[in-house]
Structure formats: C-alpha cells, structure tokens
Amino acid sequence: MHAVRLYAFGPAENLTYEETGDPVPGPGEVRIAVAAAGVHLLDTALREGRRGPLPELPALPTVPGREVAGVVDALGDGVDGTWLGRRVVAHLGFAxxxxxxxxxxxxxxxxEIPESLxxxxxxxxxxxxxxxxxxxxFAEPGPDDVVVVPAAAGGIGTLLVQYAKNAGALVIGLAGGxxxxxxxxxxxxxxxxxxxxxxxxxRVRAHLGSRPATxxxxxxxxxxxxxxxxxxxxGGRHLVFGWSAEGIGEEQQGHHVEGVSESVLGPAMLQRAGGLRAxxxxxxxxxxxxxxxxxxxxxPLSQADAAHHALQTRATTGKVVLEP
Structure with a gap:
C-alpha cells in the first residue's frame, strides 16, 4: 500500500508519501480500505514535535492521522463477519x-456510514x-440568542453556525477575506x-442596533x-474551546466583560453526556x-504536505480530508 510517513519532526515537507507493507488486523480488529482520512490541526502540531493534549509524541517513524472512512476489507479473529464489505468510519483514538x-x-x-453521506x-x-x-x-443556543462564531468558515465553525441557526438564533459569522x-x-x-x-x-453593531451579542x-x-x-x-456567555484551550486561554482570558460568564473547555470535558462515542x-x-x-x-493522499501547509496558513475552508 501507499502511506504518508514521518521520519523526523519538523516542517510539512517531512511528510513522505511512499510504498510500505500492508497492515494485518489482529484479534478484535478490522482493516479498512481507506477512502478518506481526516487532517486535524493536532496532526500539524504532532508533526512539528508538539504533543498538544496527548500524553506523549508518537514513536518515529509514524503514519499520522486518526480519522478514517472506507470499506472493511479484512477481519481479525473474533470480529463479527457482517462487518466485511461495509462502509464505515472510525476515530482511531490516540493511535x-x-x-x-x-x-x-x-x-x-x-x-456504519449513513447512505446519504x-x-x-x-x-x-x-x-x-x-x-x-x-x-x-456546554452552551446551548436558543431563539433569543445572538451568537458570534469566529473562524466560521472552518470545520467546527461551519457546524456551529448551522446548529445555532437550527436552534433559531441570530448568527454572526467571522471569517478572513x-x-x-x-x-x-x-x-x-x-x-x-x-x-x-x-x-x-x-458593522456588527449597526446590524444589531441596540441588541447585544449573547x-x-x-x-x-x-x-x-x-x-x-x-x-x-x-448575561452573555464566552465559551473558549479546542485542544489548545490551555495554550490560548491566557490570551483570551483577561478581556472579561462585566456580567459575562467565561468558560474554558478542554478536550477531556467533551466526554460529558455519554462520552465520545455518543x-x-x-x-x-x-x-x-x-x-x-x-x-x-x-x-490527494500524496499531497499531505500541501494539506498541512494549507491548514496552518488558513487557506482552507471546512474539514481538510486526504483521499487516496
């Protein structure tokens, strides 16, 4: 198979597209013929040698990436045979x-992936x-809210705009350019x-008139x-989130507005309400x-270095995905 490997921490150019051996599923595991692999900002930090919220850096050489979708093409011992040939998606966790x-x-x-996706x-x-x-x-919007979404063209921002609109809120989206x-x-x-x-x-104040953001x-x-x-x-709410919340929290805190509640949401807190699988x-x-x-x-999978560079320079919109 072809894969992208990292032999030394550093710039995006260190990502090497090459041919390597096929992995074999062990007991309780499946192998997925990957049709799409997610690229996360955390991947760029790990590539540079910064572990972010993870307990340690991956051992080198490594194949980055922790989100995949495709078709199950092989099963390990003990796996239900009905998984074979199904369209699936999985978050690989820390691996x-x-x-x-x-x-x-x-x-x-x-x-299993819904047919419409x-x-x-x-x-x-x-x-x-x-x-x-x-x-x-942690901060449900409602029809009385005025919601401001910085980075509204990003992967998370795109979904937050939609969610708030579905809830009946008035939504202000910020983006660059x-x-x-x-x-x-x-x-x-x-x-x-x-x-x-x-x-x-x-411009936002003119649009809202006397109505404040909430x-x-x-x-x-x-x-x-x-x-x-x-x-x-x-009474407004300021929710700080992201794997780098600990790092950007100091920058964002200290700009408190009287009467505004501020919360910093770290990765572990997302496991509330049934955990990540829910x-x-x-x-x-x-x-x-x-x-x-x-x-x-x-x-393309072969251009993982370009994907990393584009993500870090904010040249992308939505979720960045590699396709073999």
Whole structure:
C-alpha cells in the first residue's frame, strides 16, 4: 500500500508519501480500505514535535492521522463477519495510522456510514462533528440568542453556525477575506463579516442596533475573539474551546466583560453526556438526516504536505480530508 510517513519532526515537507507493507488486523480488529482520512490541526502540531493534549509524541517513524472512512476489507479473529464489505468510519483514538490506503482499528470503534453521506463527509463528522456537538452541550443556543462564531468558515465553525441557526438564533459569522465570508453567508449566517477589516465590530453593531451579542464560541483567540467578546452584553456567555484551550486561554482570558460568564473547555470535558462515542453517533445522525452539513476541503493522499501547509496558513475552508 501507499502511506504518508514521518521520519523526523519538523516542517510539512517531512511528510513522505511512499510504498510500505500492508497492515494485518489482529484479534478484535478490522482493516479498512481507506477512502478518506481526516487532517486535524493536532496532526500539524504532532508533526512539528508538539504533543498538544496527548500524553506523549508518537514513536518515529509514524503514519499520522486518526480519522478514517472506507470499506472493511479484512477481519481479525473474533470480529463479527457482517462487518466485511461495509462502509464505515472510525476515530482511531490516540493511535495514528490514518494517512494510508489501508488502516487497522478495533471493531468497537466502527460506525456504519449513513447512505446519504460520502466518505469525506463521514470523516468530518466523526471528528469535527463530535467536537462541535460536544461544545454546544456546554452552551446551548436558543431563539433569543445572538451568537458570534469566529473562524466560521472552518470545520467546527461551519457546524456551529448551522446548529445555532437550527436552534433559531441570530448568527454572526467571522471569517478572513471575501471568499470565506461568502461561504459563511451561504452556510446560513445572518451576517458574515471579514475580521481582517478593522471596522467589522462597527458593522456588527449597526446590524444589531441596540441588541447585544449573547454567546461567543471562541476556538481561535486573538484580536478577533477579543473584539467579539466586547460585543457581549450582561448575561452573555464566552465559551473558549479546542485542544489548545490551555495554550490560548491566557490570551483570551483577561478581556472579561462585566456580567459575562467565561468558560474554558478542554478536550477531556467533551466526554460529558455519554462520552465520545455518543457524540460520534449523534454527529453522524445529524448529518445523515441533513440537519448538519460539513464543509470539506479535499487533497490527494500524496499531497499531505500541501494539506498541512494549507491548514496552518488558513487557506482552507471546512474539514481538510486526504483521499487516496
């Protein structure tokens, strides 16, 4: 098979597309002929030698990637034979191995893909989708809310905009540049503004009139997030989230608005309300029934280095996916 391997931590160019041996499933495992592999911001940190929330860095050489979708093509001992040939998606957990034509994982991690989803969309929901649904359980929007979503053209931001609109909220989406703001508008935001334009807060205030923002979903930090928090009125909610919440929390905290509640949501907290698998099931169901629609940017597996570079330079919209 072909796979992307990392032999030394460093820049995206260290990702090497090469031919390697086929993995063999062990007891309780299946092998998936991969049709789509998710690329996560955490993958870029691990590639650089930063472990983020993980207990340790992967041993080198490694095949990165922890989200895959495809067709089960081999079974290990003890696995139900009905899995063979089924369209599945799985989050591999802390074990890497997704950037490949074949990947092995435990059968207990599998989800069958709803017929209405393609492989890339399923990958988006198994990781990004479960995260978005984990976030909203800590700050549910409603019809009386004015929700501000920084990075609204990203994978999580796209789903948060949709979720808040489904809940009846008025939604303000922030994105960088006209191409991304157009995507945010198409995605259903009531107002899409370019945060690279320093006048954007005034534009939002003009749109809202005397009505304040009530909820900011903040996964990026920086100036745009600080200005978004300043739009909140008394009783507003500021939710900081993401695997890097510990790192960006200092930057985002300290800009408290009187009467606004602020919460920093770390990765472990997403396991509330039934755990990660429950969130995965719900995410796939929401997408399968058309209530949430993930945005996807696709790259060939052989161009994993370009995918990493594009993700880190914010040149992508939605979830980044590799396709063999």
């Amino acid at each position: 890497p191995g997704g950037y490949a034509e074949l990947a092995v994982t435990g059968a207990e991690r599998l989800h 393609d492989f890339a969309e399923a990958v988006a929901m198994i990781g990004t989708g479960r995260t978005a649904l984990g976030i909203v359980q 006209p191409r991304k703001t157009a995507r945010v508008r198409t995605n259903g935001a009531d107002l899409a503004v370019d945060y690279t334009d320093t006048a954007w807060p005034a 909820l900011v979903y903040d996964g990026v930090g920086g100036r745009a997030a600080r200005e978004a928090v300043a739009l909140l009125g008394p 969130l995965e099931l719900r995410a796939l169901a929401e997408a399968g029934q058309g209530r949430l629609r993930p945005a996807v940017t696709r790259f």
